[in-house]
Amino acid sequence: MLLASATTLPLLLAATGCRSSEAFAGPDPLAGPPSPSPDVITLEAVIAAETNLIRLYKMATSGVSRATAPLLSQHEQHLAQLSARLVLPSGTSSPPGQGGRGGQGGLEGRGAPPGSGGSRGVVPPGLAELRSAERESATSLVRQLGTAEPALAQLFASIAACHATHVAALSG
């Protein structure tokens, strides 16, 4: 009974020219799916960028990867913290960094596809490229925290500071 009412009432309201939003304070069932908040969009972009940094580290040459293993571990901690703050409804599109809305930091599409562990014809990144990617990411994070919710802004700022320390570490 409740189900029938929920599905038929909006149709009746539409037929009589009455918008359901005028009758209910809740979401408009005739409208499309709600658009994500700006914080969600920003968070998805940051997750995508962090995912790409991790991919880049995993592609790094073997001589570099040993030295950068602690940095990679910190990026994985960043991704875990960022991902813990984004709960996607079931049935939504692919997670950020794997074809979602996100994508910044100038690393999209670089090198091998996710999880491939490198492929023929792809030049593994060296220290200079990792350094450049870290710097770009730190800059981008600071740019995006201006309008974010305060606690999220602080997380972005902390991660950006970590990326800045990585730039210095990779310069040593």
Place this chain on the structure above:
Amino acid sequence: MGAAPGALSALQAVLAAEDAAIFGYGVAGAHLAGSRLTAAEQDWTGHNRARDALAGLISRLGAVPVAAQAFYRLPFGVHDAASAAALAAYLEDGVTRAYLGLVAVSDPSLRGYGALAMQGSAERAAFWRGSTEAFPGLPASALLPARPAGQSGLPAVQGHDPGGQLKQPAVATRNGRPAGARPAGRPRSGRPAPKWPGAS
């Protein structure tokens, strides 16, 4: 010129942290030599400049900058180069926490300033500590377990560091400290110092 809500107290907290760092570097420098002494002197100078700029900004906002304390109690004994370096890292952690408080204010320009400034203090902390940290400035209580069921939202870092970080236990920002990632030498990012909001 008006201040955004909470901005003034955050700025005062940063100023207090800078004052504490200035005092602490004076202690640390007495136990350092060579390139490490040079680095400490550079950092001491940088903190003095930041202190002056902060005091000017607070005055322009119509408030009186908090005064430095005459003496700060050290968190541990400083008697050699190793403990002097540990003190420097501790000081920079305190400064980083204070700038992180600035990132939570509503004024976007102050947020940006705080975020850029804490990159500098995090770099200096990594230099003195000899390793990088995953979440500079964030207390462990601000971090969530990965993918908690039914939980979202990040607990904001409440309040601002009062600047008396020399009196506080050295516990705050040891999150996920790696075994390696030691910055060799004294690499600098080359990033220009962030410009103060409203500065000419």
